[in-house]
Amino acid sequence: MKFIDEYRDAESANAFAREIRRITTKPWTIMEICGGQTHAIVKYGIDELLPKKIRLVHGPGCPVCVTPLESLDRAIQLASRDDVIFCSFGDMLRVPGTSKDLLSVKADGGDVRIVYSPLDALEIAKKNSNKKVVFLAVGFETTAPANAMAAYLAKEQNIKNFSLLVSHVLVPPAMEVILASPNNQVQGFLAAGHVCTVMGYKEYEPIAEKYKIPIIVTGFEPLDILQGLYMCIKQLEEGKKNVENQYSRVVLLDGNPVAKDIIKKVFCTVMRKWRGIGEIPNSGYSLNKDYESFDAEKIFDLQDIVVEEPSECISGLVLQGVKEPSECSAFGKLCTPEHPLGALMVSTEGACAAYYRYKGHGKEDNSMDE
Amino acid sequence: MCLSVPGKILSIKGDDPLTRSAKVSFGGTVKDINLAYVPEAKIDDYVIVHVGFALNTIDSEEAEKVFKEIEQIQIMEKKAYEEDIS
Numbered sequence: 001m002k003f004i005d006e007y008r009d010a011e012s013a014n015a016f017a018r019e020i021r022r023i024t025t026k027p028w029t030i031m032e033i034c035g036g037q038t039h040a041i042v043k044y045g046i047d048e049l050l051p052k053k054i055r056l057v058h059g060p061g062c063p064v065c066v067t068p069l070e071s072l073d074r075a076i077q078l079a080s081r082d083d084v085i086f087c088s089f090g091d092m093l094r095v096p097g098t099s100k101d102l103l104s105v106k107a108d109g110g111d112v113r114i115v116y117s118p119l120d121a122l123e124i125a126k127k128n129s130n131k132k133v134v135f136l137a138v139g140f141e142t143t144a145p146a147n148a149m150a151a152y153l154a155k156e157q158n159i160k161n162f163s164l165l166v167s168h169v170l171v172p173p174a175m176e177v178i179l180a181s182p183n184n185q186v187q188g189f190l191a192a193g194h195v196c197t198v199m200g201y202k203e204y205e206p207i208a209e210k211y212k213i214p215i216i217v218t219g220f221e222p223l224d225i226l227q228g229l230y231m232c233i234k235q236l237e238e239g240k241k242n243v244e245n246q247y248s249r250v251v252l253l254d255g256n257p258v259a260k261d262i263i264k265k266v267f268c269t270v271m272r273k274w275r276g277i278g279e280i281p282n283s284g285y286s287l288n289k290d291y292e293s294f295d296a297e298k299i300f301d302l303q304d305i306v307v308e309e310p311s312e313c314i315s316g317l318v319l320q321g322v323k324e325p326s327e328c329s330a331f332g333k334l335c336t337p338e339h340p341l342g343a344l345m346v347s348t349e350g351a352c353a354a355y356y357r358y359k360g361h362g363k364e365d366n367s368m369d370e
Numbered sequence: 371m372c373l374s375v376p377g378k379i380l381s382i383k384g385d386d387p388l389t390r391s392a393k394v395s396f397g398g399t400v401k402d403i404n405l406a407y408v409p410e411a412k413i414d415d416y417v418i419v420h421v422g423f424a425l426n427t428i429d430s431e432e433a434e435k436v437f438k439e440i441e442q443i444q445i446m447e448k449k450a451y452e453e454d455i456s
Contacts, residue, residue: 001397003376003416003428012440019443036373089421117422119404142374145407146421153388194374197418197425220373227436249433250418250426259407259425 003249007221008044016226017049020233027053028236029185030229031178031321033171034192035062035349036220042354044222046229054233057185057321058354060174060277061192063139064091064347066319068273069307071138071167072097077302078134078165079105079112085128087121088136090114095346098307118150118164125154125162134296137164142194144168144285145259148266151287151294165296166286169272171195172203173283179211183322188232190218190225193247198263200255204243212241219247266291275343276309276316313342318351325352332356374420376428377403379413394419 032038038058041047047056060066076097079086086102093103093114106112111131115121118135125133137147147164154162171192178186191204196217204215214235218228228246235242245251263285272284287295296302309315312330317323325331325344335341337353344350348357377394384390387406394403394417401422405411408424417424 001376002378003433004397006437012437015440015443015447018447116401117404119422142420142425145425146404146423149388149404149406149423156388194418194420194425197374223436223440227439248435249429252426256407256426258409262406 004221007219007223009223013044013046013049013222013226016223016230020049020054020226020230021051023230023237024051024053024233025237027055028187028233029055029057029321030188030190030232031057031059031186032190032218032225033059033061033175034190034195034220035065035347035351036194037190037192037218037225038062038351039349039354040220040222040225042351042358045358046222046225049226050229054229057324058318058351059178059189059321060274060319061140061171061195062344062347062349063143063169064095065315065343065350066169066274066276067092067095067138067167067343068275069098069309070273070305071165072101073305073307074297074302075136075165076100076102076105078296078300079110080108081132081300083132085111085113085124085131085133086136087113087115087118087124087133089138091347092136092138094340095343096340098305118147119153122150122154122159122162125159129161131161132299133162134300135162135164137166137168140169140171140192140195141199141263142192142197144263144267145198145256148262151266151291152262154294155291160293163294163296163299164287166267167272168267168285169274170269170283170285172207173280174274174277175204175207176211177277177280178320179207179213181320181322183320186213186321188213188236189215190228190232191215191243193217193219193224193251196245196247196251196255198255198259200253201243201245201251202253208241208243214241215243217243217245217247217251219250274319276313276319278316310341315342315344315352318344325355328352374418374425376416377401377419379411379415379417382411382413392417392424394424
C-alpha cells in the first residue's frame with residue numbers, strides 16, 4: 001500500500017540506523033509518546049537496531065491503558081442496564097474493570113456493540129428510538145474530532161436517545177507531569193504524529209523551552225520512527241532543544257483548523273484521572289454546558305466509585321518511563337495478555353503487551369554494540 | 371488507538387460540509403469515510419483516516435523528503451568508504 005510499504009523498507013531503515021550509530025557519542029534516554037509508536041518499535045525491533053547508549057522508554061499515549069478504572073466501572077454499570085445499547089471501540093472490551101470487563105457484560109446478555117466510528121453509534125440510536133444508546137468516548141486528541149462530531153450531529157439532528165460517556169485525555173499535560181517529576185529520565189520526546197495532525201505542534205514549543213528538551217513530531221512507520229530518533233539524537237548531541245516536524249506529509253504547524261473548531265464547540269478542558277498516574281489538571285475533555293444533555297454522566301444516575309489498582313501492577317511507573325515491563329514481578333507470571341492485571345497488558349499498544357508478544361516473557365538485550 | 375491509516379479517495383458523495391463522505395480504498399478494502407475535516411479533499415487524493423474520519427490529506431511532496439535524506443546518507447557513506455580504501 002502506498003504511504004506504508006515504502007516506509008518499511010529494510011535497507012532504508014538500516015541506513016538510518018547506521019547514521020544514528022555514527023552520530024551517537026553519549027547515552028540518551030528518549031520517550032515515544034504514542035502506544036502505536038511503542039508497538040511499531042517493539043514489533044519491528046527498531047530498539048535493537050540502535051546503539052546501546054540509546055535507551056527508549058515508552059510513554060503514556062495509549063488511551064485504553066490510561067482510562068481510569070472508575071470510567072470502566074461506569075461503562076460496565078451502563079452496559080448492564082436493560083434500557084441501554086452500549087457502543088464502544090473494540091479495544092475497550094477486554095480492559096478489566098474492578099470486577100469484570102465489557103465483554104463479560106455482553107456474554108451475560110448485555111447489549112454491547114463494537115463500532116468502527118462514533119457515527120455508527122449515532123446510526124444505531126436513530127434506528128432504536130426505544131433504547132438509550134451510549135457511546136464510550138475515549139481517546140487522545142486524534143479521536144476528539146470524531147467523538148465531538150457525533151455529539152455535534154446528535155444536537156443538530158435532535159437525536160435525544162444518544163449520549164456519550166466521555167473519558168478523553170490530552171498529551172501535553174501528561175508530558176509536563178513526566179518532565180516535572182524528580183524521577184524524570186527523559187531527555188528527548190518523539191511526539192505523537194496523529195495527535196499533532198489534529199492539534200498542530202505550537203503547544204509543544206513552550207514545553208521544549210521550559211524543560212530544555214527536543215521534541216520531534218513523529219509518524220508511525222519504521223522509517224518515520226528512525227528518522228524521528230535520528231533528528232532527536234542529532235539535537236541532543238548538538239545541545240539543541242527545538243520542536244521539529246518529522247511527519248510533515250501529514251502534520252501542519254497549526255493542525256486541522258476545522259477539527260479544532262468542532263472540538264472547541266463541543267468539549268471543555270477538565271481535570272482528568274489517568275490510570276496508573278493519577279489526577280492531572282486540564283488533561284482531559286468533557287462535554288461543555290451546551291452539550292450537557294448528551295453527557296451520560298449527567299443523564300444517568302451513576303454511582304461515584306473510587307477504586308484502587310492491584311498492588312502488584314507497576315503500570316504507572318512504566319507509563320512515566322521510570323521502569324520497564326520486565327522489572328515487574330507479575331510480568332509474564334501473574335499478569336499475561338490472557339489474564340491481565342493492568343491495562344498495559346491488555347491493549348496491543350500497551351508496553352507490557354508489546355514486550356510479552358514480541359520479546360518473549362522478558363526483555364532480552366539484543367541491542368547492537370556501537 | 372491513535373492508529374490512522376492512509377487510503378485513496380475513489381468517489382465523493384454529498385455537499386453538506388458536515389456529512390460529505392467518500393469511498394476510500396485501503397489497499398483494496400473500501401470504506402465510507404466522513405470528509406468534514408478535509409474540505410479541500412478531492413478524488414484520487416490520499417487521506418489519513420481515523421475512526422471513520424479523514425484527518426488530513428497526505429502531501430506527496432513532503433512524503434518524498436525522507437527518501438531524499440536516505441539517499442544523502444548513502445552517498446555520504448559511499449564517499450567515506452571510497453576515501454577509506456584509497
